[in-house]
Amino acid sequence: MRYAFCCTVLLGFAVLSGCTKPPPGKGESPPAPVTVATVGRKTVPIRVHTIGTVKVVSSVAVRPRVGGQLSEVFFKEGDFVSEKQKLFAIDSAPYDAAVRQAETNMAKSVAILKGAEVNLVRAEEIKKSGLGLAIDYDAAVTAVATAKATIEADRAAINTAKIQAAFTTITAPIDGRVGELLVNQGNLVDANGPNPLVVINQISPIYVSFTLPEQQLPVVIEARKKKPLRVEADLRNGGARAVGELAFIDNTADTLTGTIQFKATFENADQKLWPGLFVDVVLTLADRPDSVVVPTAALQSGQKGQYVYVVNADKKAEMKPVLVAFEVDGEAVIASGLSGTETVVVEGQLRLAPGAKVDPKPQKDRPAAPGLPPVPQVVPEGAK
Numbered sequence: 001m002r003y004a005f006c007c008t009v010l011l012g013f014a015v016l017s018g019c020t021k022p023p024p025g026k027g028e029s030p031p032a033p034v035t036v037a038t039v040g041r042k043t044v045p046i047r048v049h050t051i052g053t054v055k056v057v058s059s060v061a062v063r064p065r066v067g068g069q070l071s072e073v074f075f076k077e078g079d080f081v082s083e084k085q086k087l088f089a090i091d092s093a094p095y096d097a098a099v100r101q102a103e104t105n106m107a108k109s110v111a112i113l114k115g116a117e118v119n120l121v122r123a124e125e126i127k128k129s130g131l132g133l134a135i136d137y138d139a140a141v142t143a144v145a146t147a148k149a150t151i152e153a154d155r156a157a158i159n160t161a162k163i164q165a166a167f168t169t170i171t172a173p174i175d176g177r178v179g180e181l182l183v184n185q186g187n188l189v190d191a192n193g194p195n196p197l198v199v200i201n202q203i204s205p206i207y208v209s210f211t212l213p214e215q216q217l218p219v220v221i222e223a224r225k226k227k228p229l230r231v232e233a234d235l236r237n238g239g240a241r242a243v244g245e246l247a248f249i250d251n252t253a254d255t256l257t258g259t260i261q262f263k264a265t266f267e268n269a270d271q272k273l274w275p276g277l278f279v280d281v282v283l284t285l286a287d288r289p290d291s292v293v294v295p296t297a298a299l300q301s302g303q304k305g306q307y308v309y310v311v312n313a314d315k316k317a318e319m320k321p322v323l324v325a326f327e328v329d330g331e332a333v334i335a336s337g338l339s340g341t342e343t344v345v346v347e348g349q350l351r352l353a354p355g356a357k358v359d360p361k362p363q364k365d366r367p368a369a370p371g372l373p374p375v376p377q378v379v380p381e382g383a384k
Helices: 002-019 093-129 134-166 214-226
Strands: 032-038 040-062 068-073 086-090 169-171 176-178 198-213 230-234 242-254 259-266 278-295 300-302 305-311 317-321 323-328 331-336 343-347 358-362
Touching: 032 305, 040 176, 040 259, 040 323, 093 134, 198 214, 198 242, 198 278, 214 242, 214 259, 214 278, 230 259, 259 278, 278 343, 305 323, 343 358
Parallel strands: 032 358
Antiparallel strands: 032 343, 040 198, 040 278, 068 086, 086 169, 176 198, 198 259, 230 242, 230 278, 242 259, 278 331, 300 305, 305 317, 305 343, 323 331
């Protein structure tokens, strides 16, 4: 009995074991979710990026041309002033008195001239009658000439005195913004003294000065021959860039740094550019038509250089090496490797390998990144 029971149990286990299904094999991995963008073709600007400094076009240190007590100040520190606007007044009483003195001297000289002319008429009559002496006639002629010369000297003295009196009112020589008041009202000032009363900086228009490597000089010169070159200045505050024009190329290179100085002129009507500020500068050299462009986020770096992942018709990732000409405004201009019709992966590359299946999602539009690269970027001439 015991033997039969054991055989029955073993037979039951064998039946149950024969009915059990084998474990399923490992399934295929799901497609990797990625974000994609379409490669495009468009005209892109060829640009040079660097850092510049805002400088004034003109700066004038206002000094008095006559001495005296500074009696009035007609502006506040930091005001914007126009050319010929009244800035200071110096006590004019001594200079007004000098004008009156010169005018009095001239009136005296005019009276002397009239007397000399009367004497000359009498001397002529006596000479004609044959009674007078020739020396008396000559003396009368000399007296008239002397009186006329004295009047001319007095007239010049009046003009000089009036000019000196006019200098007691000091006006702005240029349009610009005044700085700190350096001499307060009530102080005595000297004519053409070493210390200015105030400094005026012209800030509209204004310069932005920057340097570029000397190797880029031929490219800039050739581009400037074709058309005026656009220069943009970014204050790094997220606002719109100021737009100006290249106005100056220095005639020598700095032998220590191997760079050349350039200046661009900006109208600066809104006075956003302030003297002394550092700005990011973009110099546009030319336009590159029909360029193949991809978002810079699509670029990957490997041992053999840069590449992108392309999504084919089977929704599989393919690795394609690319040669980048330059980058501009968040996009890479492709010199070779892409035709301009592909779909490239811009997010999710870490999950990919050549031949991997992907689940592509279109990239959402993104605003351009503010600011500019903080270091000069050399742009190859005629990059294809």
